[in-house]
Amino acid sequence: MSTLLRVKLRRDLRASWSRFVLMVVAIAVSLTVFGGMLCAWAAIGRETGGAYLSTEPASATIVLDRGVTPERMASVLAAARTRPGVREATGRTQFEGAVEVGGTVLDIPLQVFVAAADDPMRMVRFDLGQRGRWPPSGGEILLGTDSLRLLGVAVGDSITVHGPDGPVRLRVAGTVYDPGLAPSPQEQRGRGYVSATAVALPFDQVKVQVADPEGRARDRVVAVATEVGDWLRREQGLRVAEIQVPEPYAHPHQWQADVLLLSLMAGGAAALLLSTILVATMLNTLFTRQIPQLGIMKAIGARTGTVGRHYLVMISLVAAAATLIASAPAVWIGRTLLGTLLTTLGVRPVSLAAPWWAYVVILVAGLGLPPLMALPPLVRASRTTVRAAIDHHGAASEPGGLAVRLGRVPRLDRGLLMALRNTVRRPARFWLSTGLLAAAGAVFVAGMSLEAGVDAITREEAARRTWDVDVQLAAPAAREAAVEAARRVPGVTRAEGFGVMPVGVAGPRGFPVTWTYPDQGHGRITLIALPRGVTTFPKLLEGRALHPGESGAIVLSRTVRKKTVPALVPGDDVRLFIEGRVTSWRVAGIVEERGGDNVYVTAEGLAAAQGRPQQVDRLRVYTGGHDERTRDAVAAAVRTALADAGITVRSAASVSRAEAVGEGHMGPLLLVLLGIAVPLGVLGVIGLASTMSANVLDRTREFGIMHAIGARPRTVRRIVAAEGLLLALAGCVAAVVPAVALTWLLGAGLGNLFMNVPVPFRISVPGAVIWVVLALLGAALATDAAATRASRLTVREALAHL
Known part of the structure; x- marks a missing residue:
């Protein structure tokens, strides 16, 4: 690069330093998120796989x-x-x-x-x-x-x-x-x-x-x-x-971590792509402003390649600065997230460092993607001829068709009308700004809505758990003795006895094969023998429910059928291996369950299959008061009463403990979306700031005329601020349909992954309100600099503007 071009480069960077700072921040934020997720994802398989294989499973x-x-x-x-x-x-x-x-x-x-x-x-x-x-x-x-x-x-x-x-x-x-x-x-x-x-x-x-x-x-x-x-x-x-036979050489929770990190990394990649598009748009605006300079450079002998290299160096400096800023935070986020996930999995990391290729991908993405996305406007600007430069008279400010139609609205405040017209004057710029805000808003609202769906599950499960105390017996006991001992406890209004045991499910031939892990929890199939009068039962998908007291009939959850004999339909025969004994059953129905691989029979049916009186090893106890103090007191009293009856209790606890187990599995869901919404929100604010800055530059002469005919600075400032707020509101409106669609898609996808059924569809109204407030506040901050510049513009500066 020649000395003159180096001088021009320094002056360009100095003259538009705020624009370049926004470019660097946009790329750095998205690259940090993408790089952090990539580092964690690239290393978690090595750590979990190595730790699991070290046990020689x-x-x-x-x-x-x-x-x-x-x-x-x-x-x-x-x-x-x-x-x-x-x-x-x-x-x-x-x-x-x-x-x-x-x-x-x-x-x-x-x-x-x-x-x-x-x-x-x-x-x-x-x-x-x-x-x-x-x-x-x-x-x-x-x-x-x-x-x-x-x-x-x-x-x-x-x-x-x-x-x-x-x-x-x-x-x-x-x-x-x-x-x-x-x-x-x-x-x-x-x-x-x-x-x-x-x-x-x-x-x-x-x-x-x-x-x-x-x-x-x-x-x-x-x-x-x-x-x-x-x-x-x-x-x-x-x-x-x-x-x-569990999944060979795979930790029981490894797939959950992989899904979370892949989702976050996809969001980070989308944010990085959007940031480079935003930077390319900002550069295109800069190149358009410099068309007269390009004509002068071409007139004195500058070649297309020389001009192209000049601008390529400019965007490369932006990419290098962003990559340098993002590298250390990306590594730190990756290590922190990896350590957190490994703690969740119960794995001690050998090393939190990502493999070498992850760092190479971060460098290639940070240094290569921005110049690649900026290549079309760069080539177009470098090919500007002297004649095209002479014919250039600055950015066109003729309002589009929508702006003209808005001007025909009667009784509309003229300042607001001007703000509306100016907002949609540049359609491409308008859609870029609203698109970025809409993407961030859709992800944020979808995340809050997913949380609302999970809360709905929690409330639904709590509503279904109308009992207050869960009691597990150390060994099966006679049903009447156990239930009567619990009923006699003061404060107990009702008690139900269930038979609960692990079973194997198989077709007409062969051994039952399950996905059960060594902890006997993940992948285990559990038989539940229902007593007469039970009031809670999962949602029926196919066939029918069990009739009270019937024998030989069974209801399977959809996941049990999928993992054992996928071709089963109501009316088919299935074999259960109960305590080593093979029994035959007729499938009555298929139910949907959130987590757990269960099959259901009646207490009478299980007793007939086992050839012995009804026995229970699980009690549900209902109390007069539903507070934790009453539940804990009744649990202790039931334990004592059963012990006095010669029945050993393994555990007796409030049903709130089941909620603690559920929280341990459901907690990571919200992290997926909120971790993506943050960088997208930052990009939306940067895009809005860039749009308002470009709009003010485009209308410099217009603002000069307004000042010349007596417009006050606060009037001009109010118009520009209104433009930013209107863009933010447009982004919120544009986010409605994507937010609904994303909520449904993620609820179905993540729900099936974590709970075997979709998360209930809920739209979080508080989440939507929070996002609108955040978007308006961000718009106010992003518009402040442009509004201040427009309000302080003098007539002389406007006349000097090309």
């Missing part, structure tokens, strides 16, 4: 109908390792029981994983934390690191675990870090690890690893596990109750 868990001794399991495993496709095998068992601390039985259950004392931990292993060692002694237990605070205990304390064989007192000998499980606080469940010497239970789980690369395909894992199940039945005399 089982490809499949074959659940036996009844356990065997550790010695028998050892011989079975030795033979299982020789089966085709099996790389490794181990035997385990687990149970969930109440935990007692300091004489108080906690409402938080404890899930206990049991392994042989001589287990080499070649698979399904965990890392030992504070003072942890394996195997712990017979009177010791290891707790998950995040379970300590949840249970309110510390290393060295003693707890009493109520297991299948009664209470066992154990000392907390250390901690365990197990990234293969969802965090305890999120699941509201403690995690404990003991050896078979502490809890004398038979092993009922055969965990196998399928050899790579077949082990990466779930269909192949199912085939190998099914063959092993047939072999166990045929040659070992063991009956299989269920085969659990």
Whole structure:
């Protein structure tokens, strides 16, 4: 670049420094968001995948109908390792029981994983934390690191675990870090690890690893596990109750994090694209103002390539400055977001740094996209001929057709009329400004509306939970005895008993195969036996509901059908594996549920299938008062009453605890949209400021004439300010249809991902009002500089304007 062009470049940057600052800010804000999301997304798969694989997870868990001794399991495993496709095998068992601390039985259950004392931990292993060692002694237990605070205990304390064989007192000998499980606080469940010497239970789980690369395909894992199940039945005399095959080598919540980050990154990419379009538009306005200068440069010998390089350097400087400003915040946001999400997943990061290619993408996007988008106006300006420059008389200010029609509106304030006409004078500029504001408003309102939909779900679930206390029994008990013991408690108005147990669902042939993870929560299919007179039931989609007291009929949730036998329709037969026993049922209907994979039968039907009197292991207790104090008091009294009746209670707690579990899963939804709305809102304000600045420059002569004929500065200022407010209102109006559509799309998409059903469609009126107020405030701020300049414009400056 020649010396003269360098001088011109410096003068151009100095003369339009505010415009260039807006360009840099627009690109930097959107690049920061995009880069942060990209860094987090690029690293989260590595961290979650690495942490999950470090546990050497089982490809499949074959659940036996009844356990065997550790010695028998050892011989079975030795033979299982020789089966085709099996790389490794181990035997385990687990149970969930109440935990007692300091004489108080906690409402938080404890899930206990049991392994042989001589287990080499070649698979399904965990890392030992504070003072942890394996195997712990017979009177010791290891707790998950995040379970300590949840249970309110510390290393060295003693707890009493109520297991299948009664209470066992154990000392907390250390901690365990197990990234293969969802965090305890999120699941509201403690995690404990003991050896078979502490809890004398038979092993009922055969965990196998399928050899790579077949082990990466779930269909192949199912085939190998099914063959092993047939072999166990045929040659070992063991009956299989269920085969659990989760998504191979994937953390139970990893897909949620991926969806969140991909959504945020898509929003950041859209914001980056819009910012570069905005910058290209602002540059086009600048190039138009400099057409006379271009004519002079061409007249004295400047070539098209020389002029093009000059402007290319200009936009490259803007892109470089924005990239430099955005790089550090993008990395920081990426690391912070990644750390937060990994904490949510219960994963300790090895490194928060993104892979090298993520930084390259940020640099390429920041340095390359703005010049690329600005290329059309740049080429057009550099090709301006001397004749075209001579014929140029400044920006046209002739109002368009809409502006002319607005001028015919009777009894309209002349200042407001001028503001209306000037707002739509430049259609392309008008639509760019309103489009940016509309995009930000649509995303913001959709985010608030999605939150309203989630709140509606919470209220709906709370309305359906008309009972006050949930009681889980440690073992099934006679229905009449348990219900009557609860009913006699003072303050209890009603009690209902349910049978709740895990089951396997299969078609006419084969083993039941589920997506259940090792925590036995994610992907587990649960059977619920409904008593007579139950008042709550999910929404029916196909077929019919259960008739009171009928046997042999079953209702499945839509997700259970999808994951087990997709072709099932009402009237078909299905097999349930209940406690290792195969039973046949006729499908009565299909229901829709928000979360949970459940099947429903009547209490009489379950008793008939099991060939024994009705039993319950879950109670719903209704109280006269619905406040938390009454609920807690009744829960404690019900626990005592059931214990006096010889029934061991695993947990008794207010239904508000179920809401805490739901919040742990639903919390990230709002983050998706609000994280996108912020940069789009900033871009909208910048676009509005750019539009008003360009409009004032276009009408410099007009403002000069107004001042010459006696217009006061405050009158001119009011007109320009009104233009900005009208643009903001136009953006709010333009956001209505996109906001409604986006709310519906995101409610359907995210609802199906997180809860298996769409989020109820709600439009947040408070969210819309908040956005209108924010848009008007932003318009006032964005218009202030342009309005001030217009009000202070002198007649001499107007005459000197080309």
